[in-house]
Amino acid sequence: MAKQSKPRIAVWKFASCDGCQLSLLDCEDELLAVAGTVEIANFAEASRAMQPGPYTVSLVEGSITTPHDAERIHKIRRDSQVLITIGACATAGGVQALRNFKDVKDFFNTVYASPHYIETLAKSTPISDHVRVDYELRGCPINKMQLLEVLNAFLNGRKPNIFPHSVCMECKMRGTPCVMVAQGMPCLGPVTHAGCNALCPSFARGCFGCFGPKETPNTASMSSQFQKMGLKDDDIVRAFRSFNACADPFRKESEAHEK
Secondary structure (H helix, E strand, O other), X not given: OOOOOOOEEEEEEOEOOOHHHHHHHOOHHHHHHOOOOOEEEXXXXXXXXXXOOOEEEEEEEOEEOOHHHHHHHHHHHHHEEEEEEEOHHHHHOOHHHHXXXXXXXXXXXXXXXXXXXXXXXXXXXXXXXXXXXXXXXXXXXXOHHHHHHHHHHXXXXXOXXXXXXXXXXXXXXXXXXXXXXXXXXXXXXXXXXXXXXXXXXXXXXXOOOOOOEOOOOOHHHHHHHHHHOOOOHHHHHHHHOXXXXXXXXXXXXXXXXXX
């Protein structure tokens, strides 16, 4: 009887802070339980061993910001049966996408002593702008339990069971009073994808939108409520321009209030 090969998993990094890869490393107890059934073929954050493709599943963190990145992601796509992007940078361009609202060349002389060495693209873009992506897992950083669910689903040929509801639902499930209703505090929870278990509201702070827009978010209504609470256009622009500034619903709403 022929020996069955193990699924081969690869983890890749582009422009990012490595936080989502650390979330994967934080799954050590769960990964040890299945260590004998999968092969970690490439994971620079965890090992110097880098095996060539093909790979069963590639997890990609980070956004595309350089010409070299734009070339490299195509080879990863060709070598991967399934490609999953993880985190705000890979799915929406990340905080580095804030430069998309300006001319990146304006920052060169301010930030770098020798800007002529800098080779970069005009915009920071998500992986899906460059290659076909099989699944996007949002978050800054991602939720490790959601990551395990997505990985488990693709390795077993089923659809990931990630709920599409908002952070508001997480507040209700854990019994956290609404900070916007009870305390008059601006909060992006009604338009933000669940995944953090309503972390900020549980500490009496408004949601910052780390997990990006939920499905069909009513961002115009959110802004209208912010205005009733006294926020000005500049405040609304800043609210939508953080970790997921270039996720389409957040980008369009911020641009609608830009002077």
